[in-house]
Amino acid sequence: xxxxxxxxxxxxxDPAHPESETLPTxxxxxxxxNMGPQHPSTHGVLKVILELEGERxxxxxxxxxxxxxxxEKLAEDGTYHQFIPHTDRLDYVCAMYxxxxxxxxxxxxxxxxxxxxxxxxxxxxxxxxRIIGHQFWLGTQALDIGAMTVFFYCFRDREILLDWFDExxxxxxxxxxxxxxxxxxxxxxxxxxxxxxxxxxxxxxIDEYIVFLEKNRIWVARTKGVAVIxxxxxxxFGLSGPTLRGSGVDYDLRKAEPYSAYPKCEFSVPLGKNGxxxxxxxxxxxELYESVKIIRQCLDQIQDGxxxxxxxxxxxxxxxxxxxNLESMIQHFKLFSQGFDAPPGEIYCGTEAHKGELGFYxxxxxxxxxxxxxxxxxxxxxxxxxxxxxxxxxxxxxxxxFGTYDIVMGECDR
Amino acid sequence: MSLPYxxxxxxxxxxxxxxxxxxxxxxxxxxxxxxxxxxVAQFLHDDPAMDFDYIVHVSSVDWPDDDERFEVVYEFxxxxxxxxxxxxxxxxxxxxxxxxxxxxxxxxxxxxREVYDMMGIRFRNHPDLxxxxxxxxxxxxxxLRKDFPLRGKGWRDTFEFLxxxxx
Numbered sequence: 352x353x354x355x356x357x358x359x360x361x362x363x364x365d366p367a368h369p370e371s372e373t374l375p376t377x378x379x380x381x382x383x384x385n386m387g388p389q390h391p392s393t394h395g396v397l398k399v400i401l402e403l404e405g406e407r408x409x410x411x412x413x414x415x416x417x418x419x420x421x422x423e424k425l426a427e428d429g430t431y432h433q434f435i436p437h438t439d440r441l442d443y444v445c446a447m448y449x450x451x452x453x454x455x456x457x458x459x460x461x462x463x464x465x466x467x468x469x470x471x472x473x474x475x476x477x478x479x480x481r482i483i484g485h486q487f488w489l490g491t492q493a494l495d496i497g498a499m500t501v502f503f504y505c506f507r508d509r510e511i512l513l514d515w516f517d518e519x520x521x522x523x524x525x526x527x528x529x530x531x532x533x534x535x536x537x538x539x540x541x542x543x544x545x546x547x548x549x550x551x552x553x554x555x556x557i558d559e560y561i562v563f564l565e566k567n568r569i570w571v572a573r574t575k576g577v578a579v580i581x582x583x584x585x586x587x588f589g590l591s592g593p594t595l596r597g598s599g600v601d602y603d604l605r606k607a608e609p610y611s612a613y614p615k616c617e618f619s620v621p622l623g624k625n626g627x628x629x630x631x632x633x634x635x636x637x638e639l640y641e642s643v644k645i646i647r648q649c650l651d652q653i654q655d656g657x658x659x660x661x662x663x664x665x666x667x668x669x670x671x672x673x674x675x676n677l678e679s680m681i682q683h684f685k686l687f688s689q690g691f692d693a694p695p696g697e698i699y700c701g702t703e704a705h706k707g708e709l710g711f712y713x714x715x716x717x718x719x720x721x722x723x724x725x726x727x728x729x730x731x732x733x734x735x736x737x738x739x740x741x742x743x744x745x746x747x748x749x750x751x752x753f754g755t756y757d758i759v760m761g762e763c764d765r
Numbered sequence: 766m767s768l769p770y771x772x773x774x775x776x777x778x779x780x781x782x783x784x785x786x787x788x789x790x791x792x793x794x795x796x797x798x799x800x801x802x803x804x805v806a807q808f809l810h811d812d813p814a815m816d817f818d819y820i821v822h823v824s825s826v827d828w829p830d831d832d833e834r835f836e837v838v839y840e841f842x843x844x845x846x847x848x849x850x851x852x853x854x855x856x857x858x859x860x861x862x863x864x865x866x867x868x869x870x871x872x873x874x875x876x877x878r879e880v881y882d883m884m885g886i887r888f889r890n891h892p893d894l895x896x897x898x899x900x901x902x903x904x905x906x907x908x909l910r911k912d913f914p915l916r917g918k919g920w921r922d923t924f925e926f927l928x929x930x931x932x
Contacts, residue, residue, distance in 0.1 A: 415897055415898055416896075416897065416898035416899060416900070419898040419899065421908060423883070423909060424908055424909055424913075424915060425915075427915075428915050459790055460790070462790070584871065586818050586819050586844060587818070587820075587870055587871040587872060588870075588871045588872040589819060589820045589821065589870065589872030589876075590872075600844060601844075602819070602844050607847055608847075696789045696790065697789070697794065697851075698789070698790050698792060699792065699821070699822075699840055699849070699851065701821065708821070710821065710822060712822060712824050712838070712840070714826050722826070723824075723826045723827075723909075725822065725824040725838075727821060727822040731875065731879070732822075732872055732875065732876070734875065735871075735872055735874055735875030735876070736871075736872070739871070764898055765898075
């Protein structure tokens with residue numbers, strides 16, 4: 352005779368058939384489970400309330416805002432230059448790309464053309480940042496679903512690039528190297544040398560990562576066919592970056608609206624077929640190879656020249672001139688105390704960061720401060736699709752879902 | 766597809782509906798009265814010549830001195846035609862509500878919630894209009910309004926100043 356737990360058993364009595372009293376039915380109810388805000392796989396502080404039926408997700412409600420710092424409000428109080436360090440803290444894993452996206456937006460507002468060399472430097476550093484971002488994603492995503500080794504290998508190679516950033520601008524993570532109209536400083540011979548060495552060293556390492564993951568049957572089983580979204584839905588939700596391209600939608604701003612030195616480089620945009628986590632992983636790994644290709648081409652094509660646009664009313668004077676030349680010092684002082692006078696108007700400028708389309712919408716009414724600055728954060732928009740994509744999967748797949756978007760809560764909550 | 770083409774198509778479809786058209790820095794921004802927002806958005810989304818299938822962002826701007834104080838900004842993109850458009854509408858503070866576009870673009874759900882949270886603009890027919898970045902029980906107002914102080918208001922002012930200087 353089977354054991355019956357009285358706590359989970361209710362007896363349904365059908366009045367027409369009192370004998371049915373002897374047939375117990377299992378009492379079922381939906382269970383609410385809080386995942387986060389301190390769950391290690393939520394990449395920051397994210398809470399999701401999961402409604403469960405057994406182990407299946409019926410509905411999930413993301414609770415955002417634990418890292419909300421009011422960056423958009425802060426932007427209204429500072430000058431355009433002063434906002435650059437704030438952008439580092441949006442997606443703190445990939446500060447360079449945030450700087451890049453913001454500077455591009457302000458340049459569009461001010462109608463500034465950046466000199467050629469600066470464009471190449473920007474593209475090279477942006478692609479290095481993309482490599483770092485994808486390495487970080489690859490490592491942590493695999494770690495979250497139990498494949499630990501690849502994490503160490505990814506982070507070992509990521510350290511090389513972070514040290515390279517350190518030499519470039521003095522910081523590993525919060526870089527602030529981009530400036531409105533150009534970049535802060537040029538590459539040194541040692542930096543170029545180290546970057547070339549890395550480009551030779553890196554591609555075989557990508558093959559290594561692939562072996563670690565694709566030979567791991569558990570990892571493959573947990574990513575293939577998980578978090579599937581159709582191309583139509585992905586577009587409707589406004590997903591971007593590898594999350595969108597995993598569903599086979601050809602939308603990459605580097606190709607759609609070419610900027611910086613990208614139109615001068617040859618590279619391909621990998622597209623997925625099934626729209627699952629495995630396809631998104633495959634795209635990110637292919638993008639590592641493409642990034643190496645882009646950096647190589649940029650290093651070959653780059654010419655000597657100025658690294659800052661010559662628009663004295665907007666761009667900063669070179670540092671050494673500030674200390675030796677009176678006019679430059681006045682220019683520097685005026686730029687940092689009052690900011691530059693932006694024309695009234697509004698622009699939106701999107702940039703293809705490694706997570707997706709990172710955009711800045713700036714409304715100016717003239718004067719040195721933005722009237723309104725809105726950040727289009729891919730992480731935030733990806734979380735909007737979380738509930739839709741999670742339905743019907745197991746609890747453990749919720750972790751894969753966090754990973755599949757490559758969310759960073761600093762950017763999501765702003 | 767080019768900007769003049771989009772504009773002429775829009776003007777053909779809505780000969781009187783568009784209150785303001787601005788073209789600046791290669792971007793097209795069209796302002797419509799809020800009664801027609803959903804209608805124009807539906808045209809942009811459904812018409813095969815337009816095909817704006819991708820929602821980029823939903824934003825809001827506060828203009829405290831204007832009669833219609835708040836501006837809601839939608840930005841759309843057409844993946845097939847590689848074209849952007851910005852659709853704007855105004856709403857007064859006394860009746861601060863516009864039609865939700867969640868039935869056309871699913872992504873509008875979170876973006877409109879953020880606008881509601883930050884600016885206090887409500888959206889008609891939104892499935893789940895709650896605060897999203899601020900706590901659910903936050904009662905101090907809407908942070909991105911221009912009359913909201915940068916340092917916040919409320920509990921910070923109740924802290925007593927601790928005198929830690931040496932005596």
